[in-house]
Amino acid sequence: MVTVTPAPSIDRVYVVDALRTGSVNRAHRIEVDIGGNGVNLARDLRAAGNDVVAVVPLDLESVVDLVDDASLFRVVPVAHRPRVNTVIVGSDGVTTNVNQAATPLTAPEWRSLRAAAAQEVRRLRPDWVVVGGTVPAGAASLDPGPWADLAGAGGGRLCLDSPGAVVAGWIERGVVPDLVSPNLAELEDATGRRIGTMGDVLDAAARLIDRGVGAVLVSLGARGAVLVDGDDIRWARTPPALVVNTTGAGDAALAGLVSRWNGDRDGAAAERALTDAVRWGRAAVSRMAPTIAPDEVDCVRVAIDAPPRSLRVD
Numbered sequence: 001m002v003t004v005t006p007a008p009s010i011d012r013v014y015v016v017d018a019l020r021t022g023s024v025n026r027a028h029r030i031e032v033d034i035g036g037n038g039v040n041l042a043r044d045l046r047a048a049g050n051d052v053v054a055v056v057p058l059d060l061e062s063v064v065d066l067v068d069d070a071s072l073f074r075v076v077p078v079a080h081r082p083r084v085n086t087v088i089v090g091s092d093g094v095t096t097n098v099n100q101a102a103t104p105l106t107a108p109e110w111r112s113l114r115a116a117a118a119q120e121v122r123r124l125r126p127d128w129v130v131v132g133g134t135v136p137a138g139a140a141s142l143d144p145g146p147w148a149d150l151a152g153a154g155g156g157r158l159c160l161d162s163p164g165a166v167v168a169g170w171i172e173r174g175v176v177p178d179l180v181s182p183n184l185a186e187l188e189d190a191t192g193r194r195i196g197t198m199g200d201v202l203d204a205a206a207r208l209i210d211r212g213v214g215a216v217l218v219s220l221g222a223r224g225a226v227l228v229d230g231d232d233i234r235w236a237r238t239p240p241a242l243v244v245n246t247t248g249a250g251d252a253a254l255a256g257l258v259s260r261w262n263g264d265r266d267g268a269a270a271e272r273a274l275t276d277a278v279r280w281g282r283a284a285v286s287r288m289a290p291t292i293a294p295d296e297v298d299c300v301r302v303a304i305d306a307p308p309r310s311l312r313v314d
């Protein structure tokens with residue numbers, strides 16, 4: 001697997017009793033790590049024994065203390081320091097995120113990122129190339145064209161795990177991913193539709209499929225996840241977890257899916273992969289660190305059903 005994270009972050013997690021807005025909050029624990037969707041995804045995949053590299057534009061010097069496994073990263077040097085994303089976690093698991101805007105990459109930095117990613121794709125020939133997270137503003141980043149054929153060059157598929165506006169922008173410009181993995185807010189942003197019920201989820205996902213997207217994994221928090229793969233629709237649920245920190249849960253769910261499924265129209269494989277997706281997502285919310293340890297993924301019962309359209313999901 002190859003992941004590309006155009007705007008990696010330093011994630012600073014503050015653990016408080018309960019977040020009180022407009023007042024002084026005291027953190028009794030602080031965790032700092034390198035974050036960003038493709039980075040978390042790569043860590044989860046590596047921990048589960050997959051061959052994976054995370055391609056990141058990074059000023060390595062400013063994060064050197066945080067890199068515990070340098071072999072996970074293919075670093076493209078850039079001049080700016082990484083953004084800092086703040087995560088505030090209450091003892092009830094309620095998680096609040098404040099994500100810093102990403103610094104634009106220069107045109108040469110974008111070219112270097114694309115070239116490094118292409119090199120890793122030729123080396124690993126991965127089933128999936130996942131572009132993850134925010135894409136920084138700026139003229140060079142508005143053009144997804146150079147990313148269109150990246151995965152195909154290695155015989156694999158392209159997954160875009162980014163905010164809804166980025167997904168909509170890429171599709172608008174003709175770069176249609178084989179897989180997208182929005183949560184509800186991202187699905188609303190990607191389609192411009194307000195989502196209240198499972199029926200709205202299915203209609204929004206169908207809209208993306210109609211525009212050429214191969215498959216849509218919609219994560220629904222404690223309600224599990226729906227995988228729409230062409231005409232096949234599956235909804236998977238686990239028993240609810242005791243939530244510690246939800247940051248990285250979506251990344252874990254996607255990692256579970258792509259580690260077991262190469263995107264082929266194979267219902268049994270898709271179902272096994274979706275089962276892993278909800279187990280990995282559940283494991284992620286159950287721990288403080290944003291990435292999972294595979295031995296913490298419980299073989300909990302997973303129910304797979306046709307999703308009821310009337311179920312409220314908001």
Ligand SMILES: Nc1ncnc2c1ncn2[C@@H]1O[C@H](COP(=O)(O)OP(=O)(O)O)[C@@H](O)[C@H]1O
Nearest residue numbers: 183219220221222224225240241249250278281
């Ligand atoms: N409270 C929970 N109990 C069990 N599983 C959960 C819970 N919250 C999230 N998950 C799992 O993690 C996945 C991703 O979580 P979600 O919050 O939807 O993603 P995101 O981090 O992208 O917003 C879900 O699809 C689900 O499988």
Ligand SMILES: O=P(O)(O)OC[C@H]1O[C@](O)(COP(=O)(O)O)[C@@H](O)[C@@H]1O
Nearest residue numbers: 035036037085133134248249250251
């Ligand atoms: O690129 P964005 O959209 O600002 O999100 C970045 C943040 O998302 C994360 O990758 C977590 O993502 P999820 O909670 O959606 O799985 C953090 O590590 C990071 O701070």
